[in-house]
Amino acid sequence: MKFVRLGTAGNERPAVLAADAEGIERTYALDPLTAEVDGAFLASGGVEATRRALAVGMLPEVPAADQLRIGAPIARPGSIICIGMNYAAHAAESGANPPRVPVVFLKPANTIAGPYDPAPLPPGALKYDWEVELGVVIGHRALYLASPEDAAGVIAGYVVANDLSERAYQLPGEAGQWTKGKSLPASTPVGPWLVPADEVDPTALGIRSRVNGEVRQDSKTADMLFDPAVLVHHLSQYMLLEPGDLILTGTPEGVALSGRFPYLSAGDIAELEIDGLGTQRQEFFPALPGAAPKTGDAQ
Incomplete structure (x- = not known):
């Protein structure tokens, strides 16, 4: 299903x-x-x-x-919880050592967009970057779970997500913050499908991205440092996870931050896919100052 x-x-x-x-x-x-x-x-x-x-x-x-237009496969979640540098090779291309515990940050829920909706480039964007990620959708309330095995039982299903990031806001200088760089409107396209957890092996999926038809990322979820059950267990020690919450599990190597590829520009087309979970596609356009998002999911 x-x-x-x-x-x-x-x-x-x-x-x-x-x-x-x-x-x-x-x-x-x-x-x-x-x-x-x-x-x-x-x-x-x-x-x-x-x-x-x-x-x-x-x-x-x-x-x-x-x-019919395809929207995000889940209604607006209460929380979007993100994991940074969960693939060793991506940590390396970011100039960091692989973390020994999960790196956690949050995105606003109003960043959700449909998988094929046009994607706005923020006014003045200099380093807008793609990140294909396996998304985990929570199906049951979870707090202080005893083990990763218990955590697996609260996962409802899995989705494809794009954690679009403005690196110029995220990283440099004393005002650089991950929250600023990852909170822009429509910066979390999700879908096209939510596939139930019992139909997916989240540790054995191919995960890929292309920009203008050229391969950027080509990896496997087996390369994650922390798999979805471990992440859900870890997060439950620090926060209440509620049904419908979305966890983004990190991106593999091959983003523009690596220096190997140009950042996104107006007219670029990004395609992101995960085995069994479908492919999403965004065409990027320059957002005007003061303009509202073009997607209902991000409202």
Whole structure:
């Protein structure tokens, strides 16, 4: 199954992609079960309820689904929790040693955008960078978990995410801060799908990015220093994780910060993909001062 949200910006409706009796993938509306793919839906057993509804033919097919905009597959999360330098090679290209404990920072929830929405370049951006990441969606309340094994049980599913970052705000000088560099509107495209956790091995996925058709990142989640279950367990010792929260697990080597590639410019096209979780695509445009984001997900 693949959970999606379809419709115009700000008016997305929940749906699920699943194979019919003949093995043909179709898109079914989730309206009979829920008004949203959100924390309440996930915490109340929404994934299993969807499986049961599909088995008995309860869900109607979405007409002309391929003509509808795809939004982020989860409604706006309460928190976006990010892990820095979780791949040793990316830490090295950033000029840092691999961390011995997870590096944690937060992004505002209003940075969420759809996977194919046009992506704004901030006014005055000098070093706007891409970061393909495996996203972990929390399905149950978690605090002070006893072990990574317990942590695996609170993960609802996985998504593709792009942690877009303005390095000129993030790093240099006494005013450089990760929060400033990673809080820009529409800087967290997510999707296209949310795939349930029991259908994914998060430690055995290919993870890639391309800019204008040229490969930038090509790695495997097996190269993570801290896998998703370890990260969820670690985070639960310091904060309350709630259903619908999104954890971004870090990016592999191959970003512009490495010095090997140019930073993003207007007209560039970034494509990011993770095995089994789909591909997202953004075309970048110059945002005007005072302009609102073009996506409903980021509102």
